[in-house]
Amino acid sequence: MLRGLCYKTQPMEPRPATTAVTYRYERLRAVATGIVETAGQTFLLLIAVRVLQAGPTAKALISSGQSFGLMLSVLTVVVVAQRAWLPARVAAWLAAFGAGCFALMACWPTVTVFVLAGIGALAGTAMAIPLLTQIYHDNYPATQRGRLFARAIIIRVAFAAVFSEAAGRFLTGDLSGRYRWLLVVYAAGLAFASYCLARVPSQPLTPTASLHPLRAMRFVQSDPVFRLTLISWMFMGFANLMMLPLRVEYLANPRYGLTLSTGMVALLVGVIPNAARLVMSPVWGWAFDRLNFFALRVTLNMGFAVGIVAFFSSDSMFGLVLGAVVFGIGLAGGDVAWNLWVTKFAPPERVADYMSVHTFFTGLRGLVAPLVAFHLAAHVSLPVMGGISAAMILVASAILFREVKLGKSPDPGTELVEQSARANGP
Numbered sequence: 001m002l003r004g005l006c007y008k009t010q011p012m013e014p015r016p017a018t019t020a021v022t023y024r025y026e027r028l029r030a031v032a033t034g035i036v037e038t039a040g041q042t043f044l045l046l047i048a049v050r051v052l053q054a055g056p057t058a059k060a061l062i063s064s065g066q067s068f069g070l071m072l073s074v075l076t077v078v079v080v081a082q083r084a085w086l087p088a089r090v091a092a093w094l095a096a097f098g099a100g101c102f103a104l105m106a107c108w109p110t111v112t113v114f115v116l117a118g119i120g121a122l123a124g125t126a127m128a129i130p131l132l133t134q135i136y137h138d139n140y141p142a143t144q145r146g147r148l149f150a151r152a153i154i155i156r157v158a159f160a161a162v163f164s165e166a167a168g169r170f171l172t173g174d175l176s177g178r179y180r181w182l183l184v185v186y187a188a189g190l191a192f193a194s195y196c197l198a199r200v201p202s203q204p205l206t207p208t209a210s211l212h213p214l215r216a217m218r219f220v221q222s223d224p225v226f227r228l229t230l231i232s233w234m235f236m237g238f239a240n241l242m243m244l245p246l247r248v249e250y251l252a253n254p255r256y257g258l259t260l261s262t263g264m265v266a267l268l269v270g271v272i273p274n275a276a277r278l279v280m281s282p283v284w285g286w287a288f289d290r291l292n293f294f295a296l297r298v299t300l301n302m303g304f305a306v307g308i309v310a311f312f313s314s315d316s317m318f319g320l321v322l323g324a325v326v327f328g329i330g331l332a333g334g335d336v337a338w339n340l341w342v343t344k345f346a347p348p349e350r351v352a353d354y355m356s357v358h359t360f361f362t363g364l365r366g367l368v369a370p371l372v373a374f375h376l377a378a379h380v381s382l383p384v385m386g387g388i389s390a391a392m393i394l395v396a397s398a399i400l401f402r403e404v405k406l407g408k409s410p411d412p413g414t415e416l417v418e419q420s421a422r423a424n425g426p
Helices: 017-051 056-063 067-083 085-109 111-127 129-139 144-171 173-198 215-220 224-243 246-252 260-288 295-311 318-345 348-376 382-401
Strands: 005-008 416-420
Touching: 005 173, 017 056, 017 067, 017 111, 017 129, 017 144, 017 246, 017 260, 056 067, 056 348, 056 416, 067 085, 067 111, 067 129, 067 215, 067 246, 085 111, 085 129, 085 173, 111 173, 129 260, 129 318, 129 348, 144 173, 144 260, 144 318, 215 224, 215 295, 215 348, 224 246, 224 348, 224 382, 246 260, 246 295, 246 348, 246 382, 260 295, 260 318, 295 318, 295 382, 318 348
Parallel strands: none
Antiparallel strands: 005 416
């Protein structure tokens, strides 16, 4: 087990007015992000498969759009810190860029434009994630951070579920003739998200002397707890990201014998998982604020493993629904854990830096995993791939078993940080 110095960070609590304004606009933004979430989750890939007849590489690139943005988020944090730009304002710019990309896709419906602009739209929103995590750290009290974040997630998930159902019904009649209207809705959603983000209060990031875009990587070397968690997340994340886009492929491609309708694909990939997320998000938000983080992460891993095996090992509706429900339950906890976990370990002024490292490695595996998945699926059955992914998730969990005591103290009034040699300097 890693051993080292334990100390409590005592950042200044945000003003209630700041928390209230942030929470108000985050709930409004959640309406738009819930709608736009269905693009990368279901409909862009569905359009690529059934309308554009895209090949494996094109489908993998569309699935990896967010991953490009996650990798670039490291550079985003560096630039924002050095220019002393307000994080919320930059996040608003990136959302506006994504809106423009969706509008471009609607105007020029070609495979090339669809793939490139789709990558741009998903990447733009992903690049802002470390900035948003810093905002949550600064604007939400530590004892309420998970709960407030989860409440916005509930709104986002509810609108994602409702919109998935509505869009599935709308597109079932004429997918090739109606999908461009869907892209217009996504453009409008991101434009509204940009409006909300521009009104969220935020503070400039703490600059550093180094301008190197990967300067935050030094925390991987200096902080053993951070490094260990990143290694575990690499196994789990690669397995999950490898199977995530294959859900649509499995349900929509005639090769696998299911060939479900557009509405049924939307139901199993969007509506049912999001309904499970809707129910479980407040539970996971409460758990994040109060429970040991590593125990929480291992529990979530088990849920993802069960969901993958159930979904891809069955061709019955019961098995597909069960897998969708279990995946949604795990995803609800993953929403909270993935976005906020660095707030438990990072020094207050380095939350964005820590998060940018996390998002960089998430983006790296997100680029590779879909490519591996779509090309491997041509040679290996999806149930076998599901078993491989579940085994990788078990490895990820085993890495964390010995470190459970390093998680957050059950006392909700403290933020426990354990380290061996953390670099706190600029």
